[in-house]
Amino acid sequence: MQGIENLLDNYRRDFDRYLEELMAAQKIQPGLKKAMSYSLLSGGKRIRPILTLLTCQLLEGNTGAARRVGAALEFIHTYSLIHDDLPAMDDDDFRRGQYSNHLVFGEGMAILAGDALLTQAFQLLLEVELPAERRCRLIGLIVESAGVQGMLAGQVMDLEAENREIDLEELQLIHRNKTGALFQAAILSGALCAECNEQEWQALKNYADKLGLTFQIVDDLLDVIGDSSKLGKEVGQDLKRGKATYPALLGLKESRQRAERAAAQARKSLDIFADRAESLRELVDFVLERSS
Amino acid sequence: MQGIENLLDNYRRDFDRYLEELMAAQKIQPGLKKAMSYSLLSGGKRIRPILTLLTCQLLEGNTGAARRVGAALEFIHTYSLIHDDLPAMDDDDFRRGQYSNHLVFGEGMAILAGDALLTQAFQLLLEVELPAERRCRLIGLIVESAGVQGMLAGQVMDLEAENREIDLEELQLIHRNKTGALFQAAILSGALCAECNEQEWQALKNYADKLGLTFQIVDDLLDVIGDSSKLGKEVGQDLKRGKATYPALLGLKESRQRAERAAAQARKSLDIFADRAESLRELVDFVLERSS
Numbered sequence: 145m146q147g148i149e150n151l152l153d154n155y156r157r158d159f160d161r162y163l164e165e166l167m168a169a170q171k172i173q174p175g176l177k178k179a180m181s182y183s184l185l186s187g188g189k190r191i192r193p194i195l196t197l198l199t200c201q202l203l204e205g206n207t208g209a210a211r212r213v214g215a216a217l218e219f220i221h222t223y224s225l226i227h228d229d230l231p232a233m234d235d236d237d238f239r240r241g242q243y244s245n246h247l248v249f250g251e252g253m254a255i256l257a258g259d260a261l262l263t264q265a266f267q268l269l270l271e272v273e274l275p276a277e278r279r280c281r282l283i284g285l286i287v288e289s290a291g292v293q294g295m296l297a298g299q300v301m302d303l304e305a306e307n308r309e310i311d312l313e314e315l316q317l318i319h320r321n322k323t324g325a326l327f328q329a330a331i332l333s334g335a336l337c338a339e340c341n342e343q344e345w346q347a348l349k350n351y352a353d354k355l356g357l358t359f360q361i362v363d364d365l366l367d368v369i370g371d372s373s374k375l376g377k378e379v380g381q382d383l384k385r386g387k388a389t390y391p392a393l394l395g396l397k398e399s400r401q402r403a404e405r406a407a408a409q410a411r412k413s414l415d416i417f418a419d420r421a422e423s424l425r426e427l428v429d430f431v432l433e434r435s436s
Numbered sequence: 437m438q439g440i441e442n443l444l445d446n447y448r449r450d451f452d453r454y455l456e457e458l459m460a461a462q463k464i465q466p467g468l469k470k471a472m473s474y475s476l477l478s479g480g481k482r483i484r485p486i487l488t489l490l491t492c493q494l495l496e497g498n499t500g501a502a503r504r505v506g507a508a509l510e511f512i513h514t515y516s517l518i519h520d521d522l523p524a525m526d527d528d529d530f531r532r533g534q535y536s537n538h539l540v541f542g543e544g545m546a547i548l549a550g551d552a553l554l555t556q557a558f559q560l561l562l563e564v565e566l567p568a569e570r571r572c573r574l575i576g577l578i579v580e581s582a583g584v585q586g587m588l589a590g591q592v593m594d595l596e597a598e599n600r601e602i603d604l605e606e607l608q609l610i611h612r613n614k615t616g617a618l619f620q621a622a623i624l625s626g627a628l629c630a631e632c633n634e635q636e637w638q639a640l641k642n643y644a645d646k647l648g649l650t651f652q653i654v655d656d657l658l659d660v661i662g663d664s665s666k667l668g669k670e671v672g673q674d675l676k677r678g679k680a681t682y683p684a685l686l687g688l689k690e691s692r693q694r695a696e697r698a699a700a701q702a703r704k705s706l707d708i709f710a711d712r713a714e715s716l717r718e719l720v721d722f723v724l725e726r727s728s
Contacts, residue, residue, distance in 0.1 A: 172584040176592045227551065232543030251524030252595050255547065256588060259519065259554065263583040266558060270576050276568035283575070284562050291555040292464040296548060300468045303544050 148426035152194060159190045163215055170264070179249040179257035180264075184222045186240045187376070191359075191431070192217045192326060196334040198423050199348060205338020209272045213282065213333045216268040220290050221326060223261035224299070226254055233303065234385075241376030262290075274337065282336045289329035298322025310388045316357075323363075324356035331355075347413050351424065354410035359431050361403040364389040366435070368396065374436040407432045440718035444486060451482045451506065458507055462556070471541040471549035472556075476514045478532045479668070483651075483723070484509040484618060488626040490715050491640060497630020501564045505574065505625045508560040512582050513618060515553035516591070518546050525595065526677075533668030554582075566629065574628045581621035590614025602680045608649075615655075616648035623647075639705050643716065646702035651723050653695040656681040658727070660688065666728040699724045 167181050193214025200210035229236040229244040230251060236244055246254035269283050288294055298321030305318065331352040335345060364382065368391050372379045382389045390399040410428045414421040459473050485506025492502035521528040521536040522543060528536055538546035561575050580586055590613030597610065623644040627637060656674065660683050664671045674681045682691040702720045706713040 170584065173589045173592045175596055176584060176588065223551075227547055230544075230547065232547060252522075253592070255519055255522065255524060256592055256595065259515075259550075260584050260588050262551065262554060263579060263588065266575065266579045267583060270572055270579065276572045280562055280568045280571060283558065287555060287558045287562065291559060292462065292468060292552050296468065296552050296555065297465045300465045300545070300548055303548070304467055 148430050155194045156190045159193050179253045183245045192330040195330040199331050199334025200337045203338035203340050209274050210334050210337040212272050216265040217330050219261045219265035223258040226258040238377045286329050289325040294325030307386050312393050315388050319360040323360050327356040328352035347416050350413040354406045357406040358403050361390045440722050447486045448482045451485050471545045475537045484622040487622040491623050491626025492629045495630035495632050501566050502626050502629040504564050508557040509622050511553045511557035515550040518550040530669045578621050581617040586617030599678050607680050611652040615652050619648040620644040639708050642705040646698045649698040650695050653682045
């Protein structure tokens with residue numbers, strides 16, 4: 145674990161700097177730039193862009209392109225957090241250890257900052273140094289995962305499920321869309337910055353699916369047993385809101401077992417890459433054991 | 437005027453049907469689809485897609501591509517209206533003769549419906565039947581006009597200018613961004629669905645600029661002297677909100693004169709196209725004389 149934690153720390157710092165540079169280089173109305181930067185540059189684990197980069201490296205692809213794609217994914221992830229935290233949605237006051245965007249800049253500006261991050265993500269993707277045909281495929285992959293058959297579908301299901309009983313199947317569907325789709329896009333877009341065969345593509349897809357599941361179960365567990373100072377957001381929020389979660393439906397022990405099983409499956413799906421996928425394999429352990 | 441009104445009516449009906457087909461063909465979570473369709477398919481003048489189509493026809497380009505691009509622009513325009521009407525923004529209760537999206541579906545769903553329309557616009561653009569290189573240029577043009585150097589910049593300036601005195605120069609800048617940028621994208625993306633030389637490109641750019649200005653001054657005038665039943669939204673909203681407008685800054689007469697001057701300039705910029713640009717020329721008169 146020590147090895148992967150150092151590696152993640154380095155990559156995270158590198159991405160933080162890169163995102164800062166990208167924002168500094170953009171001509172944006174000052175009030176809007178401030179609101180966008182506040183959430184974009186407030187830390188975060190940067191797991192999505194790191195997944196893009198690690199996958200691209202595994203396949204010996206164009207890491208410059210992967211870095212930019214990863215940044216675009218972080219723009220999209222941040223937009224979804226800002227809109228998700230709004231009073232009309234999850235109504236969260238804290239995010240990444242600071243006040244939510246709308247509490248600092250007002251709801252109107254928070255809505256626009258989210259809109260702007262989504263729009264500028266496409267600007268970044270258009271500038272990725274890959275042939276136009278490949279660039280379009282990449283954008284298509286990300287649109288699909290962030291759109292009505294991915295993240296947005298999950299957010300809508302989540303909104304509609306509030307204060308209503310849902311079963312495990314529905315919970316899994318919500319998570320697969322809300323979190324899993326963008327995880328998958330992160331990994332597969334790393335593959336699109338390189339060349340890979342159908343078998344490798346399927347293996348990565350399977351890896352993404354199980355890693356996303358691991359991530360989400362652990363996320364639910366941390367909301368029950370986590371440390372809010374480490375998490376940077378209040379714990380117990382799901383329970384307070386009457387939200388369905390893995391621990392609420394399965395109990396702590398069974399949830400933990402499911403997370404471990406998903407993690408094992410994620411690691412296993414990398415078998416065809418042998419030693420070359422060691423970082424992606426260690427990342428599974430990190431996701432499983434994380435405390436924030 | 438009769439000729440252009442019939443033509444616009446036909447095109448509008450055609451686009452309404454096309455947008456209905458596009459929505460029917462998309463696999464979208466039912467609650468979200470309903471909220472998106474409510475605003476997208478609620479009429480509207482469809483001026484942006486018609487501009488795309490007319491420009492493409494003028495240059496004898498790929499009208500199938502232009503039609504799809506026009507639909508994407510209507511998705512983006514509708515998203516901006518939904519978010520603009522939210523309580524945290526303009527707080528409008530009516531739009532296109534019906535209750536605002538958030539009053540029917542709740543604020544959370546309205547935010548997501550806007551997000552979804554923006555995201556799906558890119559899906560539509562990716563499917564435009566043009567070579568990938570051209571498709572990327574097209575998406576780039578639209579991202580720029582909808583983004584932080586276009587429409588979003590205008591919305592932010594508008595938000596920040598509320599209850600503050602602004603002068604004519606600032607007002608023009610807000611309008612150029614908030615409305616003009618997407619008008620320009622509509623016209624120039626029509627040109628990108630065809631071939632045109634630099635002189636024609638500049639002429640169309642100039643036309644877009646002056647047409648956008650005409651449109652906006654008339655919009656401000658209609659908020660003072662218009663008929664709310666024709667407009668489908670309440671009049672007097674700008675005054676109520678203490679918003680700067682052309683009539684507030686220049687008076688009704690001078691505003692009207694400026695609109696006429698801009699309209700004449702718009703028509704004049706089409707000179708190089710001679711008779712071929714007759715529809716675009718008549719469209720200027722329609723925008724100038726419209727009552728809704």
